[in-house]
Amino acid sequence: MSTTGIFTRVRSNYSGDEVRPLGGYLRAMGGFSGLVGLAALVGGARGARLPERFSWSDTVLVSVAVHKASRLLTKSSVAGALRAPFTRFEGSTGEGEVAESVPPSGTHRHAVGELLTCPFCSDVWLATAFTAGLVLAPRATRLVATALAAVAGSDSLHLAYDAAKSAVARASEG
Template sequence: MTNLQARAAEMARAYAPHEHRPLDGYVVAMGAFGALATALAAAAKITGRPAPHRPALADVALVSIATHKLSRLIAKDAVTSPLRAPFTRYTEPAGAAELNEEVRDEGSTVRHGLGELLTCPFCLAVWVSTGLTGGLVLAPRLTRLAATALTATAVSDFLQMAYDIAKRKAEGGD
């Protein structure tokens, strides 16, 4: 273990003496997010595409719903479980094609921190919204098209759930 790793481990123990907190994993994730944001800003500058002074309300609504859907798709969907598998362990179904998974404790704290990120739709939302917002600057037509598909899927999900609830009520279920 290097001196830097030893100091990081000691800081984590001092921060949370009764619980494992993968602080260096979080630092890696924050660094990656900073790199993403910097890359998007650099790409906008290089291509000469300015950020809007005020994003259109329609774009904010579109990106908001698309962010919700893509974040849940990455963090919870059964089909995307191979992306999370190196960092998580399956625990049980969570209903409506979603899974509950626990973050793997073995291995590195970076793996643990990334596992926490990949299983948390709330945490992923910042990454997804940053990517979609950057896409609105760099490739607005393609981003709006992708966001429209994600938004339509999110609306469909809610309609499917509403239909299921209405059907159960009509059949006398709870």
């Protein structure tokens, strides 16, 4: 049996009647692995040394930055221009975020669309990039991470302010 035949059988056994873009997923994982390998090669060529351990403050900073970066990439109205070739706009969800659907085809567009609309999926890529950044360019990475963390903190304050205003309005009505 040919490789194509084996892949078709595996895909059919895995997904049944639902179209799943296994080839697109494989390409995405290959791209991710290639980028990680490239970062390792660049780090090795530059003589970068892996730290013994990362500090708690860097871990928290990167966590908040990755959260905000993934929300910006996967949900923000403005980044819709990046997602548009792989998604379809469904509507606004408030606070500058949108809902989008991924084309039902089993192509690479579907796999990329899932990556670009799922904050949990993009977190892996972004966390890897920030972690590599802490090794290869720690000052620049901390600068970008600090800005993203500040935006996340500001977002939280906006939401708390709106919630407090709504509570006051409800109390004055009752």
